Amino acid sequence: xxxxxxxxxxxxxxxxxxxxxxxxxxxxxxxxxxxxxxxxxxxxxxxxxxxxxxxxxxxxxxxxxxxxxxxxxxxxxxxxxxxxxxxxxxxxxxxxxxxxxxxxxxxxxxxxxxxxxxxx
Numbered sequence: 001x002x003x004x005x006x007x008x009x010x011x012x013x014x015x016x017x018x019x020x021x022x023x024x025x026x027x028x029x030x031x032x033x034x035x036x037x038x039x040x041x042x043x044x045x046x047x048x049x050x051x052x053x054x055x056x057x058x059x060x061x062x063x064x065x066x067x068x069x070x071x072x073x074x075x076x077x078x079x080x081x082x083x084x085x086x087x088x089x090x091x092x093x094x095x096x097x098x099x100x101x102x103x104x105x106x107x108x109x110x111x112x113x114x115x116x117x118x119x120x
Contacts, residue, residue, distance in 0.1 A: 004111040005037040009044050044116060050094055055087050062107035067100050
């Protein structure tokens with residue numbers, strides 16, 4: 001299980017600059033730093049389009065129940081299989097859920113930390 005992922009809103013330029021800064025910090029530390037997983041969106045609207053209340057509920061269920069098939073997940077959530085399948089595909093593409101070799105879906109993060117900054 002991975003510890004946490006940080007989600008933020010920022011421009012591609014800011015995201016690239018953050019990557020370069022992290023790379024240089026890792027070089028200076030000679031591998032003695034903990035890697036940080038992050039996911040950046042260009043806008044708050046884009047982030048909220050992915051992390052809807054229903055998808056957050058899906059993530060909570062996966063975290064609490066552990067790996068399960070999409071069909072079992074749709075039953076636990078009492079939601080249509082097709083909608084749950086589409087949600088899982090979107091969350092998987094973003095890296096927030098993963099699939100085990102047997103096809104079951106899991107939420108590998110202990111925490112998702114979201115950061116939204118507002119311009120001054």
